Amino acid sequence: MSNTLIRNPFTAARVTEAALKRAQARNIWVGYSGESVTGAEAADALAAIRAVIGKRGLKTAATKDPDTTLPDVDDSMKLKDIVLAMWREIRASVWDDHHGPISLHCALYEVKDADARNAANKVLDALVLGYTGADFALATSWAERPARTWDEVRDLLDAGVDFARTHGPA
CATH class of the missing domain: 1.20.5 (Single alpha-helices involved in coiled-coils or other helix-helix interfaces)
Structure with a gap:
């Protein structure tokens, strides 16, 4: 995934198809308030998260604390x-x-709208599930693995923005 000549692996058809199934099963477009979140709101939240990590740097399990x-x-x-x-x-x-440096988990909390944050997180989870083929996976845990790179996490966030805008409700 860190090879920039290869297209984003999270946009592969099999990943998108699995993420869509997960989205339908979990109704990822409903926030904690019980109200609907639009695809644009989730995409904006994901773009904000990408900007925060891009500015501050990615913190993984391998990042040394001072x-x-x-x-x-x-x-x-x-x-x-x-x-x-x-x-x-x-x-x-x-x-x-x-x-x-900030982890994906902490960067999610930079988004003040809890419903948009929740939908954005569920989009990322669905993409990681589709990518890994696992029965259960959390994007935050995936992103904090010691060998994970910013390029890989950025690919996930980019795919999440595209997924939310394309497949989320208007």
Whole structure:
């Protein structure tokens, strides 16, 4: 999948056909509110998720978290040194959480509309099921596998946008 000369594997006819069956069986176009989500709303959510990961980078199970910079406390340290060290660690942690690499799971929650987010997630799940041929699979788990690349996840998101616009309700 990482070979850019090969077309997107998630758009293969067998994957689309399996995803359509899954979409009909699970009614992926209904959100948590019980209201319908249009294909355009789901596609826009997927495009937003793609933009967030594209900007921040993809976090997978293989992505290393930054090492802690908090020093050990000993009797020679002044209270000011301890508080400053803690403040720097907290600030770095918050910055990384909002600016560093992000997983597909967390990027989904950047979409504020819970119904569109739910439909978008179900579209991705349906495509991963069609792609893997498994009885059960979650796109978020698939995307976080250690060897997964941004190109592969972007292919999934691109296919999800196309699938939602083409097969979702108006």
